[in-house]
Every structure is written in structure tokens, then in C-alpha cells.
Amino acid sequence: MGQYSIKELEQLSGIKAHTIRIWEKRHHLIEPQRTKTNIRYYSDEDLKKIINVSLLNTHGIKISRIVGMSGDEISNKIIELSQSQHDASIHIDQLIVSMVDLDEEKFEKTISGLTLRFDFEKTVTEIIYPFLEKIGVLWQTGNISPAQEHFVSNLIRQKIIVAIDALPIAPQGARRALLYLPEIEQHEIALLFYHYLTKKAGFKTFYLGQTVPHEDLKSVYETHHPEIIITSLTAANPSGTMEHYLKKMSDDFPNAKILASGYQVQHIIPAWPNVHLFKKALDLKQLF
Helix, strand or coil: CCCECHHHHHHHHCCCHHHHHHHHHHHCCCCCEECCCCCEEECHHHHHHHHHHHHHHHCCCCHHHHHCCCHHHHHHHHHHHHHHCCCHHHHHHHHHHHHHHCCHHHHHHHHHHHHHHCCHHHHHHHHHHHHHHHHHHHHHHCCCCHHHHHHHHHHHHHHHHHHHHCCCCCCCCCCEEEEEEECCCCCCHHHHHHHHHHHHCCCEEEEEEEEECHHHHHHHHHHHCCCEEEEECCCCCCCCCHHHHHHHHHHHCCCCEEEEECHHHCCCCCCCCCEEECCCHHHHHHCC
């Protein structure tokens, strides 16, 4: 069970801590518990309730009315809003609730409905990415269990892989792209989406996945001669600076355009002509 500070409730719900305290004292919406050292904390149930109350309040329902609604009434109103509104925050909040509950059916239904309603790219960039950024707060503070992290990651991975498999195979003579994560990288959701975008753009793709040794990368490059190499760099390079790593990539793969994203390269200005950095997934399409 998660234990959240009021600051974490604020970050996840979008409701200011001051307002949460007012709701707590005046309307008794939630009741914090205390640790053995007398530190206040909130439970999973408190988090879900604040998210749901925040969602209804943001969409014009007064807190005085929400307080008098039953759990079923709140749930039904949220379903009604999610079906009629295009506001991404509604769907992101519902994904968070599904994750806390490990509710695969609700998570699946939300993503499938959005994919049909919008399109796959828009669902990933406007719903799934912001959702992952928002729950990054929970990962950093240890309030997501390994089960919840695997639950979320695997369901999203499955969705992207199914979308990739549904794309047509590139014709003979198509441009070639190699996608990989270096040995220190484990999280591949961003790279999988890059794979989807690359294959959709008509490339013949070589997807190597996580923790690829550099010598193996060189072997594939020498055999298949990809025009583009795509990676995501979020973990610190244990063997030197990220600038050193990018220079090595530039030197070892001189005939390829190297496209890299991720936290570790956000503030780097590339000094190598074949290295290009990007921040947002859809920016990748402009670099092909």
C-alpha cells in the first residue's frame, strides 16, 4: 500500500496542498494516518478519492455537491465525463487509478477506447507519455511497488508491440534504421514507440532492444549498413561522460545519422555532424 505525502497528492491530482487541507478539515473527504514517528501520510484510497474529486471539481461540479455523492455516483459521473470530454487529464487520472488498483480491465478499456477515438500516435503522445511523467513522481518516492511498475510497463509495451506488428513490412530497397538501448539502459517504452514511428515511416527496421553491448551494435551495423541509428539515453554512463559516449558513437558509425533522446542528453549541444538530439517523440519524424 502506498504512503503519500500531501505534496505528492498535490503533484498527482493537480489540487494545491492548501485546498486538500481545506477539503480534509471542512468536508472530511479524507483522513490522513500517521507513522510511528508521527508523520502524516495518505493511503491509496485517499489518492484515488482526491483524484476523482479533483476531476469532478475541475469540470464544474462544486465540492459541496461532490461530498454528498455516493461512490457509485462519482464513478458514473467520471465515466460520463470521460466519454464526452476530450481533456487528456481525465484519461490520465483514470490510468493512475487503474494502476493503483492493478485493474487491468479498466486500464485496457481506457487505452483501447482512446486509440479508437483518436489514433495511436495521439494516444501515446498526449495520454501515455504524460501519464508516465506523472507517475514518475511515485517511482522517485518509492510509492509504486514493483508489481505496479511491471503492471503499467507491460500493458503499455503490449499495446505498442501490437501496433508495430500491424504495420506493413517495408519493401525491398527501403531505408534502414537500427534501434537499440546501450548496456546500462533497461526501460524500452520510448524506444518501442520510436520503432513504431520509424516502421510507419516506411523504414526497414532492426530492433535490438535493451542492454545491447557496443560490439554487438557494431556487428549489426557492419552487416546491415543502417542509414539511421536511434537510441534513448536516460541512465548515466558509468564509463565516462555522455559527450564521450556520443563521440564514440559518431566515430564508430560515421556513415549513419545517430538520433538520440533522453534525460542524459537534454542539455548537450552535439559537436559531431552525424549526431542529432531530440526531446519529443514526434520530433523524431522531422529527423528522418
